[in-house]
Amino acid sequence: MIQIAILGFGVVGSGTAEVLTENRALIAARCGEEVNIRYILDLRDFPEHPLGNRVVHDINVILRDPEVSVVAEMMGGSHPAYDFSRAALEAGKSVVTSNKEVVATYGAELLELARSKGVSYLFEASVGGGIPIIRPLQNDLACNEILSISGILNGTTNFILSKMKREGVAFADALAEAQALGYAEANPAADVDGLDAARKIVILAALAFGVLVSPSDIRVEGISHITPEQTAVADAMGCAVKLIGHTERIGDRVLALVGPHMVPESNPVHHIEGVFNGILVDADMLGRALFYGAGAGKLPTASAVVSDILSAASSAGRPSLPHWRPAAPQDLANPADRRCRRCFVLEGDAAAAEKAKAFFGYDSFAVFGNGSFAFLSRPMTEREAGRALAESRKTLRWTMPVLD
Ligand code: HSE
Numbered sequence: 001m002i003q004i005a006i007l008g009f010g011v012v013g014s015g016t017a018e019v020l021t022e023n024r025a026l027i028a029a030r031c032g033e034e035v036n037i038r039y040i041l042d043l044r045d046f047p048e049h050p051l052g053n054r055v056v057h058d059i060n061v062i063l064r065d066p067e068v069s070v071v072a073e074m075m076g077g078s079h080p081a082y083d084f085s086r087a088a089l090e091a092g093k094s095v096v097t098s099n100k101e102v103v104a105t106y107g108a109e110l111l112e113l114a115r116s117k118g119v120s121y122l123f124e125a126s127v128g129g130g131i132p133i134i135r136p137l138q139n140d141l142a143c144n145e146i147l148s149i150s151g152i153l154n155g156t157t158n159f160i161l162s163k164m165k166r167e168g169v170a171f172a173d174a175l176a177e178a179q180a181l182g183y184a185e186a187n188p189a190a191d192v193d194g195l196d197a198a199r200k201i202v203i204l205a206a207l208a209f210g211v212l213v214s215p216s217d218i219r220v221e222g223i224s225h226i227t228p229e230q231t232a233v234a235d236a237m238g239c240a241v242k243l244i245g246h247t248e249r250i251g252d253r254v255l256a257l258v259g260p261h262m263v264p265e266s267n268p269v270h271h272i273e274g275v276f277n278g279i280l281v282d283a284d285m286l287g288r289a290l291f292y293g294a295g296a297g298k299l300p301t302a303s304a305v306v307s308d309i310l311s312a313a314s315s316a317g318r319p320s321l322p323h324w325r326p327a328a329p330q331d332l333a334n335p336a337d338r339r340c341r342r343c344f345v346l347e348g349d350a351a352a353a354e355k356a357k358a359f360f361g362y363d364s365f366a367v368f369g370n371g372s373f374a375f376l377s378r379p380m381t382e383r384e385a386g387r388a389l390a391e392s393r394k395t396l397r398w399t400m401p402v403l404d
Helices: 011-022 024-031 059-063 081-090 100-117 134-140 155-167 171-180 195-209 228-236 298-314 350-360 382-392
Strands: 002-007 035-041 068-073 094-097 146-152 239-250 253-264 276-283 287-294 342-347 365-368 372-376 396-401
Touching (some): 002 011, 002 059, 011 024, 011 035, 011 298, 024 035, 024 298, 035 059, 059 081, 068 081, 068 298, 081 094, 081 100, 094 100, 094 298, 100 195, 134 195, 146 195, 155 239, 155 276, 195 239, 195 253, 228 239, 228 342, 228 365, 253 396, 342 350, 342 382, 350 365, 350 372
Parallel strands (some): 002 035, 002 068, 068 094
Antiparallel strands (some): 146 276, 239 253, 276 287, 342 372, 342 396, 365 372
């Protein structure tokens, strides 16, 4: 019998109990052992819940119980989640978590501690909700060099953008619905302003490149500044505006960023709607692979947590953990050096648009009635774009990167 403790009995914590209860027999059949929830740590009591008698309020009860081999942390926030995770690893227990804030900030340190104790620190649920992405990157693509990872990493914002576009729902109403469905963070500003996606992209970058960048050191833009004009221009260009997390290497430096992108129909990420996430991995041997599925929500996220519980239990004594080191300033690439196609909206008429062609190298454009024209440029860095603007002597209304 595998004895576990659940830390935090909110959306994901209670979902984890539900998955373990609902699929108890098949989990036992596949693992050869039953999983028993011995403790649930929460500030609250749950007298009506069938597992209400497992609730404790003191972490030390769990830390001191030698029978508990896996602690599943789903408290959210950095503290005390980080402190309890550290204490559990110190006590020789494996820790699994859905807490991207802790993994993105303290992952390198906690992996090192787990390695020194011979236990696991697993975080499949921290990125992409229920989508298997961490283990595939770490195990199945181990013989590949990862060239880039890009995609939709936040279910709440994709849900909001999809609702606004398809159903004309107002931003506040779409956000309220995402909250009611259990998709949003406790403070939904983390979703809307891109911080949640930033935490996830630095975790993916660390898996790809071995360097853990702080989310506060990367360029992050959310969805609150997206205008109806940008959505209309994207439509005219056969694109959709999506909040994208992106990482790649530029030379020997790591670039990671989050922001709105125009995604053409030719990219499968274009078609991802609602709470779904889609993570496009470009690897040198495999080529491109899309990891797609429910990016948030109670049971999908709990599915990933339970898979980690089973993995931690089955690899007891011989955990396979990635090696990460915290990034130094010289590890970080400048986002201005990223080369990609870009959408530009410049002031001028059709004649001006024709003249601009030489500087931006585009092959299609649309002229709009309000004295501006829009086009998708050839791949260029921000520096090159600045030069093209100066040389063409055009006035920029706005620009947005394209995710090809
Ligand atoms: N708030 C997050 C999202 C939850 O919407 O994607 C899953 O990490």
